[in-house]
Amino acid sequence: MEEEEGSEPDAWQDLILFLQTELTSEVLSTPSHPIEAAKTMIHLLQTLLLTCFAVTVQAKIFGRCELYHVLKVSGLDGYEGYSLANWICMSFFETGFDTEAVDRRKDGTKDYGIFHINNGWWCKDEGTLSENLCSMSCTDLLNTDIHDDILCVKRIVKDPQGMGTWKEWKKHCEKQDLREWVKGCKP
Ligand SMILES: [Ca+2]
Numbered sequence: 001m002e003e004e005e006g007s008e009p010d011a012w013q014d015l016i017l018f019l020q021t022e023l024t025s026e027v028l029s030t031p032s033h034p035i036e037a038a039k040t041m042i043h044l045l046q047t048l049l050l051t052c053f054a055v056t057v058q059a060k061i062f063g064r065c066e067l068y069h070v071l072k073v074s075g076l077d078g079y080e081g082y083s084l085a086n087w088i089c090m091s092f093f094e095t096g097f098d099t100e101a102v103d104r105r106k107d108g109t110k111d112y113g114i115f116h117i118n119n120g121w122w123c124k125d126e127g128t129l130s131e132n133l134c135s136m137s138c139t140d141l142l143n144t145d146i147h148d149d150i151l152c153v154k155r156i157v158k159d160p161q162g163m164g165t166w167k168e169w170k171k172h173c174e175k176q177d178l179r180e181w182v183k184g185c186k187p
Contacts (some may be wrong), residue, residue, distance in 0.1 A: 062097040070150075080154075089169065115149055
């Protein structure tokens with residue numbers, strides 16, 4: 001993906017700083033025996049792999065029922081007349097439940113996060129004029145905490161077109177039988 005935005009730069013800076021510190025201390029204490037040196041290298045590689053893993057797990061793809069529960073607790077069920085199944089269906093077709101989704105529209109604006117929120121109207125990012133009606137940074141729409149994303153969609157859906165603002169919802173979810181989307185999710 002093209003998006004070096006988001007919380008990623010901070011995470012990578014932390015990683016680089018950590019590795020610099022770690023490498024410096026390891027090099028200063030490198031043992032002269034080849035086996036000890038090899039052990040040190042293995043230890044370093046393990047540390048590197050673990051740290052990379054810790055950075056990448058910040059991305060999150062929600063499970064269907066997992067999303068259901070977060071949306072329910074956040075009071076989205078029936079909000080402005082839309083059942084939870086509508087939100088889950090919309091998010092699936094817009095982003096596949098991916099909190100890091102960023103897609104560019106034909107008009108040059110971008111849609112951010114698990115609900116594909118547009119930077120022309122709702123959030124502010126660098127280099128784009130925005131109404132910023134949700135009063136938030138677009139990068140906050142890419143982390144694993146979607147409570148602020150939910151607050152923003154509550155604002156978006158109050159507009160006259162309601163969920164019709166999401167093209168994929170209109171295409172795949174509007175006026176459909178949506179029961180399958182919440183099937184098996186414990187109330
Ligand atoms: Ca967020």
